Amino acid sequence: MNLRIPGPTPCPPEVLSALGTQMVDHRGPEFAAVLERVSSGLKRAFRTENDVLVMTCAGTGGLETAVVNTLSPGERVLSVSIGEFGKRFAAIAETYGAAVTRLEFEHGQAAAATRVDEALANDPSLTTVLLTHNETSTGVTNPLRELAGVVRRHGKLLLVDAVSSMGSMPCEVDAWGLDVVVSGSQKGWMVPPGLAFVSFSPRAWQAYERSQMPRFYLDAGKARESAAKGQTPWTPAVSLFYGMDVALEMLEREGWESVFLRHQRCADVARQGVRSLGLELFADPRFASNTVTTVRAPQGVSVSDLRKALRERHGIVLAGGQGPMTGKVFRIGHLGLVSEAEVQAVIAALAVELPRLGFVAPVGVSRSPA
Amino acid sequence: MNLRIPGPTPCPPEVLSALGTQMVDHRGPEFAAVLERVSSGLKRAFRTENDVLVMTCAGTGGLETAVVNTLSPGERVLSVSIGEFGKRFAAIAETYGAAVTRLEFEHGQAAAATRVDEALANDPSLTTVLLTHNETSTGVTNPLRELAGVVRRHGKLLLVDAVSSMGSMPCEVDAWGLDVVVSGSQKGWMVPPGLAFVSFSPRAWQAYERSQMPRFYLDAGKARESAAKGQTPWTPAVSLFYGMDVALEMLEREGWESVFLRHQRCADVARQGVRSLGLELFADPRFASNTVTTVRAPQGVSVSDLRKALRERHGIVLAGGQGPMTGKVFRIGHLGLVSEAEVQAVIAALAVELPRLGFVAPVGVSRSPA
Numbered sequence: 001m002n003l004r005i006p007g008p009t010p011c012p013p014e015v016l017s018a019l020g021t022q023m024v025d026h027r028g029p030e031f032a033a034v035l036e037r038v039s040s041g042l043k044r045a046f047r048t049e050n051d052v053l054v055m056t057c058a059g060t061g062g063l064e065t066a067v068v069n070t071l072s073p074g075e076r077v078l079s080v081s082i083g084e085f086g087k088r089f090a091a092i093a094e095t096y097g098a099a100v101t102r103l104e105f106e107h108g109q110a111a112a113a114t115r116v117d118e119a120l121a122n123d124p125s126l127t128t129v130l131l132t133h134n135e136t137s138t139g140v141t142n143p144l145r146e147l148a149g150v151v152r153r154h155g156k157l158l159l160v161d162a163v164s165s166m167g168s169m170p171c172e173v174d175a176w177g178l179d180v181v182v183s184g185s186q187k188g189w190m191v192p193p194g195l196a197f198v199s200f201s202p203r204a205w206q207a208y209e210r211s212q213m214p215r216f217y218l219d220a221g222k223a224r225e226s227a228a229k230g231q232t233p234w235t236p237a238v239s240l241f242y243g244m245d246v247a248l249e250m251l252e253r254e255g256w257e258s259v260f261l262r263h264q265r266c267a268d269v270a271r272q273g274v275r276s277l278g279l280e281l282f283a284d285p286r287f288a289s290n291t292v293t294t295v296r297a298p299q300g301v302s303v304s305d306l307r308k309a310l311r312e313r314h315g316i317v318l319a320g321g322q323g324p325m326t327g328k329v330f331r332i333g334h335l336g337l338v339s340e341a342e343v344q345a346v347i348a349a350l351a352v353e354l355p356r357l358g359f360v361a362p363v364g365v366s367r368s369p370a
Numbered sequence: 371m372n373l374r375i376p377g378p379t380p381c382p383p384e385v386l387s388a389l390g391t392q393m394v395d396h397r398g399p400e401f402a403a404v405l406e407r408v409s410s411g412l413k414r415a416f417r418t419e420n421d422v423l424v425m426t427c428a429g430t431g432g433l434e435t436a437v438v439n440t441l442s443p444g445e446r447v448l449s450v451s452i453g454e455f456g457k458r459f460a461a462i463a464e465t466y467g468a469a470v471t472r473l474e475f476e477h478g479q480a481a482a483a484t485r486v487d488e489a490l491a492n493d494p495s496l497t498t499v500l501l502t503h504n505e506t507s508t509g510v511t512n513p514l515r516e517l518a519g520v521v522r523r524h525g526k527l528l529l530v531d532a533v534s535s536m537g538s539m540p541c542e543v544d545a546w547g548l549d550v551v552v553s554g555s556q557k558g559w560m561v562p563p564g565l566a567f568v569s570f571s572p573r574a575w576q577a578y579e580r581s582q583m584p585r586f587y588l589d590a591g592k593a594r595e596s597a598a599k600g601q602t603p604w605t606p607a608v609s610l611f612y613g614m615d616v617a618l619e620m621l622e623r624e625g626w627e628s629v630f631l632r633h634q635r636c637a638d639v640a641r642q643g644v645r646s647l648g649l650e651l652f653a654d655p656r657f658a659s660n661t662v663t664t665v666r667a668p669q670g671v672s673v674s675d676l677r678k679a680l681r682e683r684h685g686i687v688l689a690g691g692q693g694p695m696t697g698k699v700f701r702i703g704h705l706g707l708v709s710e711a712e713v714q715a716v717i718a719a720l721a722v723e724l725p726r727l728g729f730v731a732p733v734g735v736s737r738s739p740a
Contacts, residue, residue: 005395193426215465240564240609319395
């Protein structure tokens with residue numbers, strides 16, 4: 001099976017094998033050693049001196065961790081959203097009582113720094129900005145460094161959803177001044193889902209002290225306190241820590257720069273291949289993601305028929321659209337354990353199936369993959 | 371390593387091997403089939419027709435799921451506590467704004483039905499009771515059926531922490547009228563930590579509709595809605611579902627009655643063995659748990675020295691005390707993947723190490739294991 005969705009990603013055999021390691025006492029020395037290695041590796045990957053906490057939950061639990069540990073009911077928050085995950089971040093903040101101002105950009109577009117600047121200038125009561133680095137639903141990567149610069153100039157707290165970017169493309173927590181940054185094990189890390197990684201800057205810890213939102217299972221302060229003793233406050237997903245331990249070692253052996261370049265090359269293959277078939281990319285090409293490529297539904301072909309044909313006849317699993325994008329796009333995941341050959345196989349399969357399903361490429365477009 | 375703590379428990383080779391199964395699309399047919407098998411198996415194990423939701427989190431996240439989906443800030447709740455996990459359940463409810471009345475029993479004792487009855491009779495404004503089935507910190511099993519009967523007679527909602535009992539001893543959700551019941555994968559289920567199981571009765575779903583506590587990641591309604599489509603609302607810990615799928619099949623093959631009897635036999639070996647060494651059981655013998663045996667610190671021997679000796683010289687890992695019980699007790703876990711021989715090995719190792727550490731058994735006690 002060539003699993004080409006934007007997470008869970010396939011896992012290397014070394015990681016799958018590590019998952020089967022027998023249990024240990026999660027309050028004993030063996031687990032403390034694993035936790036220490038995983039946390040240090042994550043700090044290097046996040047490019048930060050900040051604490052990086054490992055929570056047993058999905059990426060959405062990581063986003064909730066960011067919100068409930070820094071904000072208070074009634075607090076005024078700017079949500080900068082470019083798609084479904086941006087909306088989800090805002091919905092979490094609102095669920096816990098934050099007063100959310102929404103700055104939404106058209107699906108397929110990145111957030112414009114000037115508009116974020118304006119929004120913050122117009123409402124000095126805003127304390128915090130919620131931002132998505134890589135929007136998995138649209139395949140757009142925000143210019144995070146530039147956007148973070150704007151937020152920093154206004155002196156606001158910045159919470160970043162880097163679930164599907166961190167570890168696959170540059171994301172410099174300290175250099176860019178990102179206060180809380182969230183990722184998840186099932187994305188670029190090549191590990192099954194179930195762990196979220198959340199970094200907290202000193203400013204974020206100050207916000208934690210003020211924050212009045214209720215939290216217990218996702219309490220970052222309790223996680224920090226336990227981490228100092230080589231533990232987690234609640235029983236951790238031990239097997240997934242074993243997997244992360246091995247995966248981080250593999251990624252560091254490859255080298256982060258090489259990992260980022262590999263993701264860029266795979267994304268290039270996806271984008272060029274899709275265009276060569278006469279299909280249209282959904283994302284603004286200036287901000288097209290290196291971890292997921294979103295493609296407009298081919299004229300006259302149903303996305304679900306196309307996905308079914310790829311699954312059944314080629315063993316290739318693609319993602320459909322999310323929320324309002326259902327039926328309008330399909331998505332090719334190329335993050336984590338991915339090579340150019342695997343992406344080329346997707347393009348080759350599309351080249352076979354699209355004509356079978358009645359798609360006719362516009363004149364002037366070669367039907368063979370690039 | 372003979373891991374004899376009350377969770378995580380050792381996992382069978384079949385489960386460890388299943389964990390290494392490659393990822394699939396968590397929105398595709400393969401995962402839907404696994405989710406369906408796991409959910410049905412859990413319903414049979416919980417002895418219920420209620421929904422049993424599978425959440426990606428620790429048992430503590432499961433307790434939070436019970437609280438935040440049924441209660442509202444200011445709502446009056448009776449916490450019946452016999453130890454650390456009872457206190458934790460109450461702390462979660464209080465964190466989210468419930469007005470908690472605490473009915474606490476001495477550590478080592480079970481809750482008395484008459485006192486629960488009195489407490490409910492004295493304060494008709496109480497809507498809900500929080501109850502621990504098996505208190506892992508003291509090694510006491512509450513007479514849940516009797517206690518639930520009292521709660522039912524008063525018409526209150528009953529939330530039950532069955533994290534370390536369900537699947538290891540009888541716990542009849544429907545017959546005993548338990549509204550919300552929580553367990554966790556790393557206990558009797560023989561699977562690594564990371565999944566919580568939470569059943570909701572029709573009464574609990576009515577409470578859900580009224581409940582005003584904030585929730586997002588742990589929203590039971592979202593989980594139910596997704597489950598109807600063979601999915602989870604957020605990315606699930608796929609590997610642990612693979613493990614549960616295999617473990618449930620193994621447990622059903624053994625037969626639940628046999629599983630319960632095996633736990634009882636192992637507990638008998640632990641209790642008789644400990645007494646034969648001249649040690650004192652901490653729990654009231656009438657309510658001593660079949661999943662964990664709590665032993666008072668041997669006269670003149672430090673619990674941490676004893677645990678260290680067992681670990682280093684025998685490869686046996688025991689648990690210490692939790693919270694105020696630290697240093698006062700040690701605990702032998704015998705749940706999940708456990709046989710009488712493994713518990714006998716603990717007794718044999720204690721028989722060797724206790725005299726080495728200077729413990730002298732009271733006169734009249736044989737020093738050899740029973």
